[in-house]
Amino acid sequence: MLQQTQVSRVAERFEVFVGQFPSASAMAAAGEEAVVAAWEGLGYYRRARLLYGAAVQICELHGGKVPRSTEALLALPGVGRYTAGSVASIAFDRRTPIVDGNVIRVVARLEAIDAAIDDPALVTRCWETAGALVRAAKSPGVLNESLMELGATVCKPGPPSCDRCPVRTQCAASRTGVASQIPRPKRRPVRQIVHLHTILFRRGDRVLLRQRPHRGIWAGLWELPSVESADSLESAAIETALGFKVGGLRPLETFKRLLTHREVRFHVFEASTRVRRGHWCDQAEAAKLAMAKPMRSLVDRRAWS
DNA sequence: AACTCGGGGTC
DNA sequence: GACCCAGAGTT
Numbered sequence: 001m002l003q004q005t006q007v008s009r010v011a012e013r014f015e016v017f018v019g020q021f022p023s024a025s026a027m028a029a030a031g032e033e034a035v036v037a038a039w040e041g042l043g044y045y046r047r048a049r050l051l052y053g054a055a056v057q058i059c060e061l062h063g064g065k066v067p068r069s070t071e072a073l074l075a076l077p078g079v080g081r082y083t084a085g086s087v088a089s090i091a092f093d094r095r096t097p098i099v100d101g102n103v104i105r106v107v108a109r110l111e112a113i114d115a116a117i118d119d120p121a122l123v124t125r126c127w128e129t130a131g132a133l134v135r136a137a138k139s140p141g142v143l144n145e146s147l148m149e150l151g152a153t154v155c156k157p158g159p160p161s162c163d164r165c166p167v168r169t170q171c172a173a174s175r176t177g178v179a180s181q182i183p184r185p186k187r188r189p190v191r192q193i194v195h196l197h198t199i200l201f202r203r204g205d206r207v208l209l210r211q212r213p214h215r216g217i218w219a220g221l222w223e224l225p226s227v228e229s230a231d232s233l234e235s236a237a238i239e240t241a242l243g244f245k246v247g248g249l250r251p252l253e254t255f256k257r258l259l260t261h262r263e264v265r266f267h268v269f270e271a272s273t274r275v276r277r278g279h280w281c282d283q284a285e286a287a288k289l290a291m292a293k294p295m296r297s298l299v300d301r302r303a304w305s
Numbered sequence: 306a307a308c309t310c311g312g313g314g315t316c
Numbered sequence: 317g318a319c320c321c322a323g324a325g326t327t
Contacts, residue, residue: 003323006314010322043311050324080324100322117320120306148322157320158316185319189308217310259311293312308327314320 003047003083007152013042025064027055036220037290045221045290050078068092081127089134090141097130098144099123102151108183109155112172117183155179193263197227197238198295199249200270200302206280207303209289217262222289224268224299225278232267247273252302257294268298 001010001017020038021027027035032052039048054076058066066087067073073084085098099107104117107126115122130147137143154161159180162168173179194217201208201224209222227233227241235249249269257264281289283304291299 002321004310004321005312005323006321009313041312043313044323046310046325047323078324082323086322098322101320102322145322152322188319219310257312261309261311306327309325310323312321316317316319 001042001047001051003078004044005042009042021055023064024055024058024066027052028059033290037288040290040296041293043293045219047078049220053077054079066091068094070094070096086144089144093139093141095134095137095140097127097134098148099126099130100148100151102148102155103130105157105183106147106151106155109160109173109179110167110171112176112178112182114178114181115183116186118186119183122183189261191258191261191263193230193265195229195232195265195267197229197233197267197269198224198298199226199238199242199246200224200252200268201275201278202270202303203274203280205304206282207286207299208275208278209281209286209299210279217259217264218292218295220290221295222286222291223295232265235269238269244275245273246271255294264294266294266298268302270302 001014017038021030021035032049035052036045036048039045057076058064062072068088070084070088073079073087074081082098082100085096088094088096089098101117104123104126107113107129108115108117108122111125111129113122113125133147134140134143150165150167154165162171162174162179165171165174168174171179173182208225210225212218212221212223214220225242227238229241233241235246238249239246249271252268252270254268255266257266286299286303
């Protein structure tokens with residue numbers, strides 16, 4: 001849950017989530033869709049599916065207990081070098097290094113390496129340094145957490161608080177006054193604009209929902225039937241792409257949401273025509289299905305009245 | 306090696 | 317608006 005997600009965001013959700021899935025076997029029994037639904041709003045939803053896969057694997061291969069070795073952890077779905085090292089060192093006291101965004105920033109400054117934060121050579125160097133530090137530490141878990149905490153609270157992105165830094169005298173970037181310029185920012189791709197034409201079908205207290213394709217943005221999450229395109233579409237084109245007759249679309253609203261790689265422009269319509277087939281949900285049923293944040297807000301705003 | 310995958314905090 | 321977040325998996 002902490003992957004690419006700020007601790008404060010996780011802290012709001014962690015207790016409820018763990019209460020719902022208190023063990024690997026409980027998560028495996030609950031099923032993937034329940035895990036994704038519990039993940040709603042956290043983003044990067046593939047993590048939820050991978051976590052479910054890890055729970056299944058832990059049950060089938062490890063008797064329901066989280067494996068203690070870094071290698072076995074690394075073999076679990078969704079567990080990479082960072083996550084394996086974190087669990088191994090912090091939970092199981094293994095002498096394994098970790099490198100996250102915080103550690104990269106700390107090491108880049110300590111050693112005054114002028115490179116972008118995602119530069120592969122810098123990242124490799126960080127694993128080496130983190131390895132040397134954890135080998136020399138009294139407690140691997142405490143060392144690893146300390147490195148991250150230092151990066152999160154003192155050696156922050158932007159101007160660091162070197163005056164409060166416990167290792168300032170050992171920091172090459174601080175000595176030469178370049179700490180605030182290291183590491184360099186990651187180059188970001190231009191955000192592509194995507195138009196999402198979203199159609200509200202209502203029938204009494206029910207609304208028509210469907211599941212998004214299993215790849216791409218919001219993969220496998222539920223939505224009001226939608227047509228995605230590079231440009232905004234006329235009603236006729238929306239009907240064609242939708243695959244069934246709509247017979248009149250009334251525009252309701254438009255809004256925009258920014259994701260890391262996309263700018264999603266919503267064009268919301270209401271259809272007057274009745275559609276018989278499909279997944280018609282009342283409010284309680286819809287509440288149990290995983291939706292992306294903007295889609296959930298839209299449904300809550302428009303579907304029940 | 307580059308790309309894809311959310312949503313929000315912070316400046 | 318830029319930049320980042322206790323990254324991993326795919327192409």
